[in-house]
Amino acid sequence: MYSKKIILLSITIILIAFPITTFASSNFQMGGTAKIGLNSLFFDDINQVKIYDSINLELSSDNIAFEVNGRHNFTDNELDFTLKKAYYRNDIMGSSITIGKQPISWSFGSLVNTVDYSLGAEALDEETSAKYINGIKIEYPFNWYSSLSLVREFNSEYDYKYGFRGRTLINDFDVSLNWVDQKTSSSNLSRWGVTLKGDISDAGVYGSYTHIDYKTKGLQINTKGYMVGVDYSYFLNQGYGNRLYLQGEYHLLEKNEGLNVLLNSLAGAGVVIPPSRISNNEKYFKLFLSNINYNINDFSSIGFFTITSLEDGSTALIPNYRNQLTSNTTLKVNLSYLSGSNDEILSGGSNFPGVVCNVELSYAF
């Protein structure tokens, strides 16, 4: 109820402010993307094939942004609308204040980020709804590379949800301290962590530490997660050919009731791991992720993304192909295959599709 009021208030502010700022601003932009695609899910017993089309409309000026996505499913004849952005932003006393529906993302270049504001929001260029929130963000910059930002989210799921991020550069390493506190009627979840990213010689290196405090009905749990990663790229053909990009990261996640929260961060990569499949044999759950990308030419690339559970060796294999057909048209093909068998950690079943295939043609305007 509270959230609905905030949405209505946001939209009202946008509607009032938009004509004023648009006429005053020289930086007015509008455009969008139209898509048509086919999505196939292969479960153990059934297959689901969906054909969809969608349209994303964007309207923005210096202070205002509005973005809405409409998606039509041909198979079920369903129509969904998602308001992605509807916010007003202004600078007051050296701080940038953003009010309304807005994306909050605390990415730093990792494949999976357990210290993000919303877990499951890692895919920066994907339409994951988790990163769009109703709320207020205040950002205060100290200098060109350091800032503090505070987020207050208004969501009926929580009594409250706050986020805080401090970011700076130390010896050319991007360092951030993140903290999220959310309370529901039955529990209180507090997450904080540190991330860093920089270069050692020719390789990009990064890492994070995550700490979770989870309190519910007299139960208090602490969970820790550690991650290190590296990325590197080089030209084939003795250094003069097309570029090959390599990235790998290793996650060590403490096994207890808080692990489920950390595993939510994999949702952004399109993978769900049910905690019931994870044994209690060792103290930590270990994951290795890799990403290889090769540019075939100026227009097309192939990639191969993997997630491997080091507990039982089961792996999610996620190859992808991208071809920019014209300046505005792109073809994307993504495949996801869970190689595990029976109840292995990364395996399909009657509830989880073992194979997912998505073919999508998009047009930007």
Place this chain on the structure above:
Amino acid sequence: MKKIITLLILSIFILSASAFAITAEEVIQKRDDNEYLQSARVEATMVINNSGRELEKKMISLSEGDKALVEFTNPMDRGTKYLKREDNLWMFFPDAEDVVKLSGHMLERGMMGSDFSYKDMMESQKFTELYKFEIIAEEEYKGRPCYKIEAIKEEGAEVSYYRRVTWIDKERFIGLKEELYAESGKLLKEVIVEETEEIQGRWYPIVTVMENKLREDTSTTFIVDSIQFNPEIPEDTFTLESLQ
């Protein structure tokens, strides 16, 4: 009379000798005076060509010293921004409205799929600080008299190309053609300036084509749609805050 003719010939000889006595460094300095941008605002179009297929990207860039901010405005990449300060490169993702620091090795990568690397596009140091130069010939290029100058990287300088051979217009002091070589002697890229224009008293390349000689049938054309030298740039332009 004989004395006057001798004096005249001598004067012409001295004058011609002094005209050719310009050093490679002076030629490069004069070229830098034209082409090096201490600060500028550029609106440009980049056309990527590969085997008959073309992609067009539009951008607005602001630069000041070793700082540069580039925003793409074509529909496919609208809102994508890059900030370079020294050797640090940051990218703004418009959908997530998030800023991520890119790894250093990404600076060598072709910007948005073009033959221009991020370093090519955002190189901020004057060539005179990075290379040692020598005039190796004087010859015509497309009907314009040119100095043909060889540049070899200074020891310890961090540059994308070990050797450059450049044809510089003798009258306008603008580069008309450049060959970029690896240390092995292999020709990596060729830059051809197809159109130049005198803007605010400076000759500047308006249409430039870069060919990657290691790949077949590929080139990138960089067209300057408008340029403003030494514009007033707000102090907080090259910050992570303004990238958002």
